[in-house]
Amino acid sequence: MDRKVWQEFLSGEGAKWEGDRAHFPDAQSDLHLVDLSPLGAVSVHGPDSQKFLQGQLTCDLVNLPDGHGTPGAHCNPKGRMISAFNALKKAQNDILLSLPRDLAPIALAALAKYVVFFKTDLKELTDSHHWLGLQGTDVAARAADLLALPELSHLEPGAxxxxxxxxxxxxIHVLNREQVAILVPMEAAPALWKKLSAGATPAGFWHWQQRLISDGVPQLHTETSGIFIPQMLNLHLLGGVNFKKGCYTGQEVVARLQYLGQAKRRMYRARCDAGNLPAPGLSIVEAGSQKNCGEVVIAERSEHGIDLLAVLANSSVAAGSTLELEDGRPVELLELPYDADADPLTD
Known part of the structure; x- marks a missing residue:
């Protein structure tokens, strides 16, 4: 089954399409079923997989138990993130990187530069596999009921x-207590959708993104690959950077910033008025002077307008500068659900 056939299937289920995003009529429900077509995956498989990735990624896979996931990133030698993802460790020889679909080929190409001396195979699964999401209260237990797999009911966040x-x-990846993502071969996706929709209400992708934004969880996309150091996206506060694991590509820059410096920019949560959805990498400026002070990381429509995550200059925020998008829409700062000034080395 290819993407066109999948879109035709979901259209028959009531979906309207905007690019690769399926939209469904809004309906009140305590359990939503979300098509995750904008997400992709890269498989890292073979006896040296963990050893290879341990020397490339910001996260620690050696001390991550099998059957668990962790945020992480792959940096260039200057410490700028080429890709960011959830690294899902099924076993030492079988690790999956879950990330935005548009970023998957970039992530694959960057890792392939270093894999030549390792017994591991890299493969993009974006066209052969498909993600579906469930979102709601007590989501792992309810996924277990819908799939008739009671062993899933006890899974904790990160599983x-x-x-x-x-x-x-x-x-199945348990992102948090209200979101699970399920990856299946593409040809099995319609049957999985039918089974899950028996107890969950189809909903648009914006529901999924809204939860990640409210949790302060960033995404990299093609437009922002190679721009940010991990600390700029608060990745070190989300468990995505291990400062004790040893060397990896870009580690010297990332560690120097943590031990000897202070990031001049970091990620904030914000909101603007409804309108065109700001693209990743879109500039945010100081009103009046039009001085560039940051970039959009991700944005999504909400009942309040548009919610977003953005990397901003700390000096502009501290000065109380009025911020706006390039098109003049004011940007209002909101609270993150975690302490963005925390030090992961001591806290």
């Missing part, structure tokens, strides 16, 4: 649990 669906390999 990455392989299971069988219709005789094929599948994976």
């Amino acid at each position: 990455a649990h392989p299971f069988k669906f219709d005789g094929q390999e599948a994976l």
Whole structure:
């Protein structure tokens, strides 16, 4: 099954399409089923997979138990993130990187430069596999009920649990207590949708993104690859940077900033008026002077307008400068759900 056939299937289920995003009529529900077409995956498989990635990524895979995931990033030698993802460790020889679909080929190409001396295979799964999401209260237990797999009900946030669906390999990732993402081979996606929709209400992708934005969880996209150091996206506060694991590509820059310096920019949560959705990388400026003071990381429509995450100059925020998008829409800062000034080395 290719993407066109999948879109035709979901259209028959009531979806309206905007690019690769499926929209459904808004309906009140305590459990939503979300098509995650904008997400992709890269498989890292082979006996040296953990060893290879441990020397490339910001996160620690050696001390991550099998069946768990962690945020992480792959940096260039200057410490700028080429890709950011959830690294899902099924086993030492079988690790999956879950990330935005547009970033998957960039992530794959960057890792491929270093893999030549390791017994591991890299493969993009974006066209062969598909993600579906469930979002709601007590989501792991309810996913277990819908799939008739009671062993899933006890999964905690961070779990990455392989299971069988219709005789094929599948994976469930518990992002938090209200979101799980399920990866299946593309040909199994319609059957999985039918099974999950028996107890969950279809909803647009914006529901999924809104939760990540409210949690202060960033995403990199093609437009922002190679721009940010991990601390600028608060990745060190989300468990995505381990400062004790040893060397990896870009580690010297990332560690120097943490131990000897202070980031002049970091990620903030914000809101602007409804209108065109700000693209990743769009500039944010100081009103009046039009001085550039930051960039949009991700943005999504909400009932309040548009909510977003943006990397901003700390000096502009501290000075109380009025901020706006390039098109003049004012940007209002909101609270993050975690302490953005915390020091992960001591806290």
